[in-house]
Structures are given as structure tokens and as C-alpha cells.
Amino acid sequence: MTSEMQALGLRCEVGGFAANLPRRQRVAGVWRWVLLAATVVGVVVLSVLLYNIVDSAFGYVAVKAKVDPQTLAVDGVPLEDLSKDQLVEVLRAHISEGLMRRLEQERPFAERSREEVYTLVLERVVQPQVVESWSLTDSLLRRRAIQAEVAERYPGATLEFRRWLTADFLRRPQSSRAEWAGVRTAILGSLWVIAITIIVAFPLGVGAAVYLEEYAADTWFNRLIQTNINNLAGVPSIIYGMLGLAIFVRALEPVTSGTLFGLADPTTANGRTVLSAGLTLALLVLPLLIINAREAIRAVPNSLREAALALGATKWQTVWHHVLPQALPGILTGTILAISRALGETAPLVVVGASTFIVVDPSGPFSKFTTLPIQIYQWTSRPQDVFRHIAAAAILVLLALLLSLNAAAILLRNRYQRRW
Amino acid sequence: MSAQGSTPMASDATMRALARRPRLRESVIQAFLFVAGAISILTTVGIVAVLLRESLRFFASPEVSLREFLTSTKWQPQILEFGIWPLVNATLMTSTIAMAVALPLGLAVAIYLSEYASERSRSILKPVLEVLAGIPTVVYGYFALTFMTPLLRAIFGRDVVEIYNTASAGIVIGILILPLVSSMSEDALSAVPNALREAAYAMGATKLEVAVQVVVPAALSGIAAAAILAMSRAVGETMVVAIAAGAGPNFTFNPFKAAETMTGHIVRISSGDIAYDSIDYNSLFAIGLVLFLMTLALNILSQRIVQRFREAYE
Numbered sequence: 225m226t227s228e229m230q231a232l233g234l235r236c237e238v239g240g241f242a243a244n245l246p247r248r249q250r251v252a253g254v255w256r257w258v259l260l261a262a263t264v265v266g267v268v269v270l271s272v273l274l275y276n277i278v279d280s281a282f283g284y285v286a287v288k289a290k291v292d293p294q295t296l297a298v299d300g301v302p303l304e305d306l307s308k309d310q311l312v313e314v315l316r317a318h319i320s321e322g323l324m325r326r327l328e329q330e331r332p333f334a335e336r337s338r339e340e341v342y343t344l345v346l347e348r349v350v351q352p353q354v355v356e357s358w359s360l361t362d363s364l365l366r367r368r369a370i371q372a373e374v375a376e377r378y379p380g381a382t383l384e385f386r387r388w389l390t391a392d393f394l395r396r397p398q399s400s401r402a403e404w405a406g407v408r409t410a411i412l413g414s415l416w417v418i419a420i421t422i423i424v425a426f427p428l429g430v431g432a433a434v435y436l437e438e439y440a441a442d443t444w445f446n447r448l449i450q451t452n453i454n455n456l457a458g459v460p461s462i463i464y465g466m467l468g469l470a471i472f473v474r475a476l477e478p479v480t481s482g483t484l485f486g487l488a489d490p491t492t493a494n495g496r497t498v499l500s501a502g503l504t505l506a507l508l509v510l511p512l513l514i515i516n517a518r519e520a521i522r523a524v525p526n527s528l529r530e531a532a533l534a535l536g537a538t539k540w541q542t543v544w545h546h547v548l549p550q551a552l553p554g555i556l557t558g559t560i561l562a563i564s565r566a567l568g569e570t571a572p573l574v575v576v577g578a579s580t581f582i583v584v585d586p587s588g589p590f591s592k593f594t595t596l597p598i599q600i601y602q603w604t605s606r607p608q609d610v611f612r613h614i615a616a617a618a619i620l621v622l623l624a625l626l627l628s629l630n631a632a633a634i635l636l637r638n639r640y641q642r643r644w
Numbered sequence: 645m646s647a648q649g650s651t652p653m654a655s656d657a658t659m660r661a662l663a664r665r666p667r668l669r670e671s672v673i674q675a676f677l678f679v680a681g682a683i684s685i686l687t688t689v690g691i692v693a694v695l696l697r698e699s700l701r702f703f704a705s706p707e708v709s710l711r712e713f714l715t716s717t718k719w720q721p722q723i724l725e726f727g728i729w730p731l732v733n734a735t736l737m738t739s740t741i742a743m744a745v746a747l748p749l750g751l752a753v754a755i756y757l758s759e760y761a762s763e764r765s766r767s768i769l770k771p772v773l774e775v776l777a778g779i780p781t782v783v784y785g786y787f788a789l790t791f792m793t794p795l796l797r798a799i800f801g802r803d804v805v806e807i808y809n810t811a812s813a814g815i816v817i818g819i820l821i822l823p824l825v826s827s828m829s830e831d832a833l834s835a836v837p838n839a840l841r842e843a844a845y846a847m848g849a850t851k852l853e854v855a856v857q858v859v860v861p862a863a864l865s866g867i868a869a870a871a872i873l874a875m876s877r878a879v880g881e882t883m884v885v886a887i888a889a890g891a892g893p894n895f896t897f898n899p900f901k902a903a904e905t906m907t908g909h910i911v912r913i914s915s916g917d918i919a920y921d922s923i924d925y926n927s928l929f930a931i932g933l934v935l936f937l938m939t940l941a942l943n944i945l946s947q948r949i950v951q952r953f954r955e956a957y958e
Binding site: 241248249251252255256258259260262263265266267269270272273276277280427428429430431432434435436439440446448449452453454455456458459460461462463464465466467469470471474507510511514538539540564567568569570571574575577580597600601604605612615616619622623626630 | 667669670673674676677678679680681682683684685687688690691694695697698748749752753755756757760761769772773775776778779780781782783784785786787789790791819822823826848850851852853873876879880881882883886887907910911914915920928929932935936939940942943944947
């Protein structure tokens with residue numbers, strides 16, 4: 225293969241061409257499969273990734289209680305059948321007076337339901353602890369072996385099949401014990417942060433897109449804005465976190481902590497709040513939002529603008545009554561994609577200063593916060609295996625949220641998309 | 645609003661008066677739109693200013709010298725050793741491994757999708773890649789730690805591969821940037837006009853020869869731009885390395901050993917309680933500045949390649 229002519233098989237002598245042909249076709253055939261295999265790798269990786277998560281989110285656990293529930297039976301009535309008052313007595317008998325008083329203070333026992341007291345007894349007295357856990361695959365394929373292993377290594381422990389992703393998991397706040405931890409505070413934190421992000425980024429993003437598409441003349445400054453937006457889209461997200469830390473958390477602390485308005489959360493009182501996080505993510509998704517919105521506005525045909533202008537509408541009337549309504553589905557699709565980006569972001573929020581441990585629901589823009597991805601990050605980085613399971617369960621929650629967002633975007637696109 | 649009031653009979657003079665009438669609302673709105681557009685400039689200025697200011701403070705402190713920062717291979721803030729090379733080295737290792745995974749695979753996927761795949765298999769494969777692109781990076785971090793690392797340890801032996809290692813993180817980053825490489829390269833390949841393919845077929849070339857010797861060279865600038873952009877993504881990727889690559893700067897060329905990257909270090913230090921204006925705090929911004937300059941250079945290079953070397957076809 226010395227020249228391109230040969231490479232293309234362009235031998236002048238027909239005999240040589242024919243002799244070479246089977247070999248060339250063989251090579252082409254082999255490579256066809258290689259290329260296909262590379263493509264299939266993508267599909268395989270996606271399946272393995274999902275399988276790996278589901279595998280961890282369900283499976284057998286060996287549970288050992290600190291206090292055997294059978295010893296807690298009152299007059300021969302087993303623990304789970306006791307009345308509320310009896311349960312309160314059990315609780316009083318087994319925990320310190322100080323703790324009892326604190327629980328009473330949090331919410332009087334008179335107001336608590338029987339179920340809540342029962343949960344308290346389990347959590348504080350029985351204290352079932354997961355001594356060992358297995359993946360879903362193991363649980364299904366090696367059931368016998370696991371049963372034998374538990375009987376041998378953990379006498380007194382019970383083997384049960386655990387779904388780590390349960391309704392309770394969604395309702396419970398954060399906890400230092402994996403068995404009792406939930407994602408409630410994380411989900412609420414994510415929602416608060418995303419709300420701030422949308423409120424700030426949507427008007428700014430659409431405004432910038434309208435400016436660049438409808439108003440901006442071809443001056444050096446406007447060209448600078450365009451180049452700049454493209455470059456910003458390529459800045460690593462962690463850099464935005466550092467910007468947020470220096471500007472929103474520190475320089476604008478009186479605003480973002482709420483002290484300026486006298487609204488500061490007494491437990492926080494620094495700039496590491498929902499507001500700082502939301503503003504940081506707003507800057508992060510802005511370039512993405514602008515690029516998508518410009519695309520949508522550009523797709524509106526010029527005849528529409530010219531018709532409006534010809535009827536004497538002002539520039540803004542044209543944009544507001546004709547261009548934006550037509551571009552709205554596209555803009556919204558882009559916005560949803562930007563939101564799902566923000567929902568999955570972790571690094572900038574860690575830098576801005578998400579709280580590592582909060583049990584109180586965030587109640588406003590000046591609260592401390594944690595978000596779903598941050599919770600996943602923290603649980604994944606713990607050395608204990610039990611936390612891997614709840615990390616997997618939290619990932620399933622996050623993926624479900626993202627999936628529904630993306631489904632909404634696709635529906636929107638298919639329903640309202642117009643071709644001109 | 646006022647324009648609607650004028651009748652078709654309006655004289656030239658009224659029309660001109662209307663056109664020249666000052667419209668407060670319009671100007672206010674236009675001012676808002678301009679500000680919205682200019683916010684992006686402010687963001688860039690903010691990033692550069694913040695990084696520069698804190699970095700200058702870092703280099704101004706007596707314990708630090710710029711020379712040490714740029715040449716030393718030790719990063720140990722506890723004993724005031726600030727040489728950035730262990731962090732840069734780890735970043736380059738994970739990114740190189742990522743590119744070694746993503747470039748051949750991504751290019752093969754792009755060639756298959758653009759040259760071989762039927763309409764039906766495209767409609768299945770493209771969404772799969774889009775889903776891969778939409779998965780949050782923290783999930784990839786989980787995947788690296790709970791799947792890729794055990795896999796590597798099973799293959800190469802538990803004594804060889806540490807629990808945290810740059811190979812696992814690098815491979816998973818490769819998977820993460822695969823959709824970026826493949827979709828951008830596919831766009832470049834699809835932009836090559838059919839006339840070129842048909843000419844090659846007419847001369848007796850096989851499908852592979854057309855793809856590799858005609859279409860790929862014609863789309864080379866787009867593919868190169870995609871590769872460089874992917875490299876920039878890999879350099880800036882944070883969560884995968886923070887979870888799987890290791891917590892502690894380590895100057896090593898062994899991909900099976902733990903080593904902390906620039907991004908991993910920033911995340912680990914800032915997630916702890918650090919005092920503002922301490923030397924640790926300022927050092928993060930110096931690392932951030934290096935990271936920012938690296939990715940910016942790569943992004944600009946990628947844009948330049950597209951502008952300069954693009955073959956424009958009718």
C-alpha cells in the first residue's frame with residue numbers, strides 16, 4: 225500500500241484487482257463486526273451500571289438485635305401486639321431518663337401514634353443491626369449457602385430479605401445509622417435548590433437568548449458575549465463551586481445568610497445556604513440554557529416577525545406576542561434538560577458547603593442544605609458495606625427523578641414541536 | 645401599543661412621529677435583556693478575578709514560592725509543601741486512561757452509527773448513548789468504586805490493585821465521556837457529503853475503505869475537536885475521581901495505586917471545615933486556577949481547530 229490509489233484498490237490491471245478483492249472484503253467484514261461490537265459496548269455498560277445499582281439496592285441481610293424482642297414481651301403478649309401505653313412503658317424502662325425527656329419535648333407521647341412509638345422502641349431499645357448483607361444476585365443464587373453461613377457465624381441473627389428502597393426510606397430524615405437513614409432531607413434540599421436555580425436562571429437565560437437573537441447587532445461586544453458563553457459551557461463545574469464559595473458564601477454572606485433581611489436561620493447564620501447553592505447552580509446552567517433557548521428562537525421563521533412588524537408592532541411586542549410563544553416548547557425542553565443537569569450536580573455544591581449531616585427539613589432559602597447527589601456521595605465514601613446499599617437506593621431515587629424529567633422533555637418536544 | 649391606534653390613512657408625518665416616539669417600556673426591557681446577556685461576561689470576570697485574587701494571596705504568603713509550586717513533586721499542606729505536580733500528574737493519568745478508552749470506542753461507535761447502522765438500529769443505539777450522557781457523575785463514581793475496582797482487582801490481583809486507584813477512575817471517566825466523543829464525531833462524519841462516498845464506491849472501494857480512508861479524513865477536524873473537548877471534560881471531571889481515585893496526593897505513574905487529582909483534592913479539602921483565608925483555603929484557588937487554565941486552553945484549541953481546518957462542503 226504505497227499510494228492512495230492502491231489503497232483504494234485502484235489497480236490498473238484488472239487481474240490484480242480481482243486477486244486482491246476477497247482479502248479486502250474479508251478485512252471489511254471483520255471490521256464491520258469490530259465496529260458493531262464497540263457500539264454494543266455502550267449498551268452493555270449501561271446495563272451493567274443499572275444492574276450493579278439494583279443488585280445493591282435489594283438483598284438478604286442478617287439482622288441481630290441488641291435486645292431480643294422476645295424478652296420485651298409483657299405478660300406473654302409479644303412486642304408487636306402491645307398497646308401504645310405498654311410500649312411507652314417498655315421505652316421508659318429501657319432508655320435513660322434524659323433521652324425520654326428529650327423525646328417528650330420533641331413531641332409529647334400523648335400526641336404520638338402507636339406506630340410511631342413502636343418505631344421508637346425498635347430504634348432505641350431493640351436496635352436491630354445489620355451484621356452482614358448480600359447483593360441481590362447472591363441472595364437469589366446462593367440462598368442455601370447464605371442461610372448456612374448465617375446460622376454458623378451469627379447465632380441469634382435472623383436472615384431477612386431487605387428492600388433498601390422503601391416508602392419509609394423516602395420519608396425518613398438523615399441518620400448516622402444506615403438502617404434508619406432516609407433521603408427526605410436530601411430530596412427536600414434538592415427541590416429547594418432547584419427552585420432557586422430555575423427562578424434565577426430561567427428569566428436570565430431566556431433574556432440573554434432573546435437579546436442575542438433578536439436585538440444584538442454584530443458588534444465586538446456581542447461577539448464577545450457569544451464566544452464567552454461557549455467557553456463558559458466548557459468550564460468544569462467545580463470551578464463554579466469555587467466562584468460560588470468566594471462570591472455568594474463569603475462576599476455576599478449578609479444576603480445569602482438572610483441576616484440582611486433579618487431572616488437568618490439561627491442554626492445556620494452563615495452563607496452556606498440553599499440560596500448560595502441555587503445561585504451557584506444558576507450560573508452553572510445558564511450557558512446551557514442560553515444555547516438551547518437561542519436554538520429554539522432561531523427556529524421561529526422570519527416571516528412571522530416581519531408580519532408582526534409590518535402591522536406596526538414594536539420590537540418587544542413582536543418578540544413577546546409572536547416569537548416567544550412559538551419558541552416556548554423548545555425553550556422549555558432546554559430548561560428541563562438544564563434542570564436535570566443541575567439536579568445531578570455534586571461537586572460545586574460540596575465546594576459551596578453542603579452540610580454533611582442535617583436531620584431538620586430545609587424550610588426556606590436561608591436554611592442549611594444537603595441534596596440527593598451529595599447524600600449519595602457521602603454514603604458511597606463510607607467504608608461500611610451497609611451504606612453502599614442505601615447509596616444504591618438513593619441512586620435509584622435520583623435516576624427515577626431524572627427519568628421523569630427527561631420523559632417530560634420528550635413528551636413536550638413531541639407534542640408541541642412544529643416544523644416550518 | 646400606540647402603533648395600533650394609527651389608521652392606514654395616517655400621514656407620513658404621524659408615522660414618523662410614532663416611530664420616533666420614546667417608548668419607556670421598550671427601553672427598560674431592552675436594558676434588562678442586555679444585562680441578562682452581559683451576566684455571562686460578569687461570570688467569566690468573576691471566575692478569573694476570584695481565582696486570581698486568592699491565588700495571589702497564596703503565592704504572597706511567605707511559606708510558598710511560585711517555583712516550588714511549579715516544580716516540586718510534593719503536595720503536603722501539613723508540612724507546608726506545595727508542589728502541584730502530584731495532583732497534575734494524577735489528573736493527567738486519569739484523563740489519559742479515559743481518552744484511551746473513549747477515543748477508539750467513541751470513534752468506532754461514530755463510524756458505525758454514521759456509515760453502517762440501519763435507521764432502526766440507530767434509533768435504538770442513539771438513545772442509549774444519550775441516557776449514558778444524562779447519568780449524574782456521582783453515579784459513575786459509585787459504579788467505579790463498587791464495580792470497576794473489584795473487577796480490576798479480580799483480574800490483576802488484589803495485591804497489585806489498591807482499593808482506590810487511578811485506573812478504575814480513568815476507565816469510568818472514559819465511559820462517561822464516550823457519548824460526547826461519539827455524538828460529536830458522528831455529527832462530523834454525517835456532515836461529509838455523499839458525493840465523496842459515492843465516488844469512492846464507484847472506484848471499487850469496500851465499505852470499510854470508504855469509511856476509514858475517505859470519510860474519516862474528510863471529517864478529521866471535527867473528530868479532533870471532539871477529542872480535545874472530551875479531554876477537557878476528563879480533566880475537569882470531579883466526582884468519579886473524588887470517590888474512586890484516592891484521597892491523598894501521591895506522585896506515582898502506577899495506575900493501580902491511589903493518587904489524588906486536582907479536582908479530587910479541591911473537593912476533599914473543601915468538604916471538611918476549612919478556615920477562610922488560611923493557606924489551605926487559598927491553595928485550593930491556586931489549584932483551581934491551574935485547572936481553569938488547562939481546560940480553557942483545551943476548549944479554545946478545540947474551537948480553533950473547528951474554525952481553521954473545517955472543510956466546507958456545499
